[in-house]
Amino acid sequence: MRAVVFERYGEPAEVREVPDPEPSEHGVVVRVEATGLCRSDWHGWMGHDPDIALPHVPGHELAGVVEAAGPRVTRWHPGDRVTVPFICACGSCPSCAAGDQQVCERQTQPGFTHWGSFAQYVALEHADVNLVAVPEELSFRTAAALGCRFATAFRAVVGQGRTAAGEWVAVHGCGGVGLSAVMIAAAAGARVVAVDVSPRALELARRFGAVECVDATRTEDTAEAVRELTGGGAHVSLDALGSPATCAASVNSLRRRGRHVQVGLLPSPGGTTPVPMARAIALELELLGSHGMAAHAYPPLLELVRSGALRPDLLVTSAIPLAASPAALAAMGTAPGSGVTVIEPWA
Structure with missing residues (x-):
């Protein structure tokens, strides 16, 4: 697959061919149809996140279609339209048992703890706990904005605030x-x-x-x-x-x-x-x-989106191909931009 890769912090990333991911026992591989360019990705590229190991593929705000599922995944199948919180929970620690998957004690984060979604495919862990179904009427561009920024803002304003x-x-x-x-x-x-x-x-x-x-x-x-x-x-x-x-x-x-x-x-x-x-x-x-939002908390947000009370689609101000992503990532340090830029890896 094609992916954005950087080998040194703060130095230019490049688009190259890398091996396709394989699903883990409890995980899935998602064909990435859209992924947001977020300031958190810039922090990772700059070396501000201790979980990142080089070389690295950034990207954590994604939507797409399940390509393959591990043998112990029960709720999701190839062809399902999905998004995912940027915090992927384990589903079994005390925080998860309390419903606080956004602060899971064994969390994984695509684009940080492992390779992320600035790629044509991405592997996600513990799919039954973490995936969120994307309604047919919601575009992948819009759904990509939900996983990090919109869901994070929703919980920050409504839940924490x-x-x-x-x-x-x-x-x-x-x-x-x-x-x-x-x-x-x-x-x-x-x-x-x-x-x-x-x-x-x-x-x-x-x-x-x-x-x-x-x-x-x-x-x-x-x-x-x-x-x-x-x-x-x-x-x-x-x-x-x-x-x-x-x-x-x-x-x-x-x-x-x-x-x-x-x-x-x-x-x-x-x-x-x-x-x-x-x-x-x-x-x-x-x-x-405020640190993201658990997958089980998405239904009220999705209902407000479905009803038109919230319009995350209006936040998407530009869409770029994978080839333009390295320059756009670097530019976030001096010009974070307004609205949401979405990367479409198959464009």
Whole structure:
């Protein structure tokens, strides 16, 4: 098969021929019809993830068709249309038994713990626990956006953030996950303030439901701007980008007893990120992480998509072939972009 491969962190990847994967006993091989280009992939390429072993194929946000299934897979068969959370759970650890597959103690992640979906085929583990059926009316392009960014934003806004109608929600960073969060919060009846450096991203944020926008290139203190626009601060604030500056701004954006949700990965997982803890103590803030969404939690999200209440298809702003992927991956470091770019490996 053809796949995007890099052999050194931060150096150009290339498209080359590599061996086709084989399904494990509990796993499947999926023919990748579409896979999202995500900032998490850029972090992996830069060497920010300790699970990656070189040479490596990135990609974790995918949709496609089951090509082959292992002998102990019972729920899925060749020809099934599927997507998958970017956290693939083992299904048997205490966290999985509690229904918290997104923090599985023996999790695997395509594109991180093993070769991923910037390829024509990808192997996925524990298929009966992790695969999600893609309805016929949902395109593969749209379904590819669900596995990481949209599902992650859905759980961050609805589950971890506990967003309620009428509340103010601030979203710092309006790439794929941020715009997803804007759309989901607006659909929940919240009033959304979008913060970004890109006029195009802010334009899309308004299109997807933001009632206020803050251009970070024209505002010295974005947290103060959010507090002024919301009459004292947001009830919920998400760092959807993942940087020390946006993390601090998100916390500082909150009103008393507000809820910060950290969604964007920070550049140095082994390092430290300054957080304004004095404000967290004084205002009794909640500081929460959000790490994907378990496969069993997808039905309510899919029903909202099916009904038209949520439109993840509108987030897909471009589609590229596999050959264009290495350059697009590298460019995410300086221009994360707005919306979702989808790679189509068979194009």
